[in-house]
Amino acid sequence: MLLNTLLAVRRHSESLIDPLQPEDLGLQGMEDASPPKWHLAHTNWFFETFLLQPHLPGHQACDPRWSVLFNSYYEAVGARHPRPQRGLISRPGIDEVMRWRSDVDEGLSRLWESAEPTQIQLAELGLHHEQQHQELLLMDLLDGFSRQPLEPIYAPKSDFVAVKPPGEAKWLSCGGGLVAIGHQGVDADGGFHFDNEAPRHRLWLEAFALQDRLVTNSEYRAFMADGGYQRADLWMSEGWSHCQRQNWESPRYWRGEGPAWEWQEEFTLMGRQPLHPDAPVRHLSWFEADAFARWAGARLPSEGEWEIARLQHGEAMGQAHDHLWQWTSSPYRPYPGFQPAAGAIGEYNGKFMSSQFVLRGSCWLTPPGHGRDTYRNFYPPASRWMASGVRLAR
Amino acid sequence: MLLNTLLAVRRHSESLIDPLQPEDLGLQGMEDASPPKWHLAHTNWFFETFLLQPHLPGHQACDPRWSVLFNSYYEAVGARHPRPQRGLISRPGIDEVMRWRSDVDEGLSRLWESAEPTQIQLAELGLHHEQQHQELLLMDLLDGFSRQPLEPIYAPKSDFVAVKPPGEAKWLSCGGGLVAIGHQGVDADGGFHFDNEAPRHRLWLEAFALQDRLVTNSEYRAFMADGGYQRADLWMSEGWSHCQRQNWESPRYWRGEGPAWEWQEEFTLMGRQPLHPDAPVRHLSWFEADAFARWAGARLPSEGEWEIARLQHGEAMGQAHDHLWQWTSSPYRPYPGFQPAAGAIGEYNGKFMSSQFVLRGSCWLTPPGHGRDTYRNFYPPASRWMASGVRLAR
């Protein structure tokens, strides 16, 4: 990896706050989300903590209290500011954070002069970590903006245009049998992957079929009009309980008057927009995705099926990337033989492998070059603020 | 199935409350548990609602308000009394409940005279349902008794004696490859199974090994003494959060003074008893089982591995039944091709397939004849009141 690549990614993070007003920088709409300034500081903390402090002699680290503020969840590294209170961190101000980022840039440049391969690998992890937060920053911001009566607009052209032609979805038949999934490893293809994508391993699949595009708003509207949010028989018990307690009646950001299935608008990073019937439906919990699939007489694909279908059908499996993360039927668990990295970095993925589901693909907010067919994203089944969508299997 | 078999099971349920005092009948120690009287009434409601009301002309059903009180979770059947308030149902009194059970016995006898096969199948489901509640009644009672300073004794001889000889556990090697798990179906072996055990299906396993007995109290005590409850690195993030919020420091019912790893007693249905070092450790959450396995340099078996090991090793895989339900690494999800039964009965298992883990085997409270190698029990990963234990895999 070239230093310039890394620095370009870091510049991109900073450009994300250009359209914001100062008060937006501390906005935390809910416990699961973080303020924009926090994302910029946390990604910087990651490089300083795991790379510069241990490996760059003479690097002057930040105020130790900042480490507490910007440690997300690394127990091995020390104390952490409580997550629900990230919105209360008015200090350090953005200027100080940007200066800190600049110090770390400089440190990275110095380190690069004599960096060992393992250090480059850590830097590469930091780069992909920062890309994840670029996506998160915008999803979190959408959540925070959606809670405000003034419905702020983040930026023009900050939403995507679906590229799959409309019309009935086609079923892509896939042969089953003994297949292998997971990342090949660095030696095989030279590319980066997270620890949770490995090891590549065998599994048995029966023959199956996947749709060649994501479920659309108009398809989902039909589910709603048919009482999808009122029929307990379509839902997991746990999901039905969420649905009732939180009064779900549409995807998270639909807006309108009257019965929900008639709503015609959606809140987006471009503000309130008309709901396009052919665009893929988004911001659904796993429970809604699962209920929809049951209603449609289909099911969600397993993550193995998703990966194999992609292998067998390539681009014919439309909207696989750059649109929406796609819920699978697979609980997020370690692959057979999974080994987290040693030390605090091992907390990156491994400790979240309970009570979540895997999503595959990537979304319009995913930075270019960050997605992969073996990528395993994961969220709790009741989450709705992230850019999730549905692809049917049978 | 013979009518007498069914009636004998129903008599057994009733005998479970013999050692109790009247005030115990309404005891609900926590939201997840139900009072003894409620279990007796709910199992009766099941037969009346799904069998007698639709299929026995002239059957006089109970007061419709009782249906609300004793419906557990069947949305399709109508309204339900809130679960956390089952302990408030002082009426109907036990005499009325027993009279109702007797009416239903009579109805079942009348139905039997001309019952069709599908009705016998429903009755068989009712029988197995009632057996599940026999086990639950006692686990719930243990929870309720454990919350009382007087530490009531349920009955002498209500606990089990571990039959596996002590000493180091042996590793049973198991060949992997393409295997099949799940119930063969009624036609193949004539036996009953729940819908979630089917369909039988193929899966790929790499070679693995399982221990020939359950983890013991003394092995678990070593984990505790080594800081098992203080080391975040051993835990899933979600489990660590439970551990800290609820101050877990030992299995649910251990009792003692000083540091937990020195505690020498356990609360049981026989009251407070000395902890036997060779007895299998019990009343653990999945999170504790998972953390223990990680500490031990091993892992939990998948449910496929458990079932195949049992097939390959038979009785050599000790303590498979009649001791403790055994946590697996498998989230509770439908088998490929799973179809819930039509109608309300379809709510029996299918709607709970999220955010739970599978346990295999059976426990000392499981009624004779109720266990099976293909049996899939399931609980949320933070639950600790049921009779759970740990078997290691690698």
Add this chain to the structure above:
Amino acid sequence: MLLNTLLAVRRHSESLIDPLQPEDLGLQGMEDASPPKWHLAHTNWFFETFLLQPHLPGHQACDPRWSVLFNSYYEAVGARHPRPQRGLISRPGIDEVMRWRSDVDEGLSRLWESAEPTQIQLAELGLHHEQQHQELLLMDLLDGFSRQPLEPIYAPKSDFVAVKPPGEAKWLSCGGGLVAIGHQGVDADGGFHFDNEAPRHRLWLEAFALQDRLVTNSEYRAFMADGGYQRADLWMSEGWSHCQRQNWESPRYWRGEGPAWEWQEEFTLMGRQPLHPDAPVRHLSWFEADAFARWAGARLPSEGEWEIARLQHGEAMGQAHDHLWQWTSSPYRPYPGFQPAAGAIGEYNGKFMSSQFVLRGSCWLTPPGHGRDTYRNFYPPASRWMASGVRLAR
């Protein structure tokens, strides 16, 4: 005080559970209420703890764990079982509790043979304490029964018949000036009083008027029909928030279909009964009483006004006793010069003097001889399960 008087009061307590079924004995409908068996045990604990243990040599006290179970709120006496979990105390059973009561009876009889005046005074406090719990036992039971779909009947004739003739209420004019309220003290009239009724003290009142009877159901229904539960302007802000969060739309036990102001039934200790238009409205929070008074163009009386009006008008001030406790506008605070008793007994009244309001009079559940014009009852302003009513002032 004669020993026989005391024993008769204790027999009366025990007779209150005669109409109950065994499972009712442990019923705790909510955190604020206690089960019948607990009331019988707690009142016994009071005599044993404050009288027999310190003053009767050789008295064999109960199991020390029982002291934890049946201590209500006396911090100075030791640990207490958590109040919300009183419903979980299935042991000791009622038989053991009754035996304990009998032991204490015996102890009291022995003590009496040589009791000193201060001990008789303590016993008298115990008697009045037990009478308070007789009233509480039935109010708590009504709460617990009201939460059950079967709407149990406690006993016939367990409700009162209003004795004030119907028709428009009359305003009783009262002269103000420098007056004195509070109990005269034992020396003056030989009667018992609680510490919070003393010392008698002076206060200044402007002239005022009180109604000669309580507000009726039909008057309250007019408030409801006029949007009383929908108009924020009639309510204290804190009350409005309770009203909205808990969906108050009528007094606590009104029952019916359609809009609340048309409801025609009330749940009582006699089961569901027709609402009598002329009967005093009951089971209201202070917030409802205050909002009603504002709507009626009147106000609640202060406790001083209530006591002085009673002095000036005697029986002409109808329904002063034996119907409903009557909310006043007075926060429950110490009288000038108030001194709680020394020791644990001082916790009886003094430590509750914040965030509650005074009620005056007595109710149909108050045992004969227990009420007094100087009696200061008190409850938090959002409480509705006790026998409260409204009298207007201006």
Add this chain to the structure above:
Amino acid sequence: MLLNTLLAVRRHSESLIDPLQPEDLGLQGMEDASPPKWHLAHTNWFFETFLLQPHLPGHQACDPRWSVLFNSYYEAVGARHPRPQRGLISRPGIDEVMRWRSDVDEGLSRLWESAEPTQIQLAELGLHHEQQHQELLLMDLLDGFSRQPLEPIYAPKSDFVAVKPPGEAKWLSCGGGLVAIGHQGVDADGGFHFDNEAPRHRLWLEAFALQDRLVTNSEYRAFMADGGYQRADLWMSEGWSHCQRQNWESPRYWRGEGPAWEWQEEFTLMGRQPLHPDAPVRHLSWFEADAFARWAGARLPSEGEWEIARLQHGEAMGQAHDHLWQWTSSPYRPYPGFQPAAGAIGEYNGKFMSSQFVLRGSCWLTPPGHGRDTYRNFYPPASRWMASGVRLAR
């Protein structure tokens, strides 16, 4: 009132945010507090809603959604943004809010040209309202800053220096009898007062004494060292419960290591400062003030006593103003004959008259000219973030 006076007060509000960084403007440390920007917008909303909209033809009001955002609690005026979510209002930005304030300034100037007396009175209410929020803004900011590890400094010289010479407090004896308290009314002295200070009315006081200064840090430290936070017998039951649940062990902003009674620092608007032993102790709940007084063998004064003592002793009653609001023993209730203003303005004070206690005096954050001897401030008894202190009575 001169227009210039009003505009000067408004300028003062705006100057309060001069020392802040942009991210501080949206900081809401807890539900009870509001962000600085919100205070500036809400006080502006008050003038626009109650004065300009009804009385200035042609005034162009703000976006109606802003009215929802900046209405604090006026039910009669329309919907309100939920109080706990004021910290989420990142838009409108501070520039827009300042422009709006400028528009309202202009509107006020135009209105003034032909304002009627009732309009001037409303404007005067708005001025005093804005002054209240000046004080609140800084108390809320202190709360928000106190929750941040970096412990920001608001401004130098933003704290007060106690002017009462140290040494033993003196008791000021006060004659009792029939006295009168409350504001004289506009006609009598021409000064402004809030509706809750009226009507002036008679009351009877027994002779009493007040201390001539507030309780100091060193006096309060003696209470702490004597187990004040561990002795239930000193506390109201409700207060003891708060103390235990929230782990109170010192006044809100004390800081230090080891046992709390040895702590030597306090968090202030000037950052962390040494605790001066002679400075008045502050940021106490009513429960702590009440417990301290009991420990000291004294009591809190009633609000009548406070006002009469001030009348009888004048400046000899030191620290009456400009130091700390002083808890009284008086629940906040209406004076006899109290009438709230008609319309929405009537919600200003009247609807909060339950479950709060009165504080008298004023504090160092109170703007000059805002305090009065008849001023009735009020807070719930568990609140600690406002500038409260203690004066003893007997």
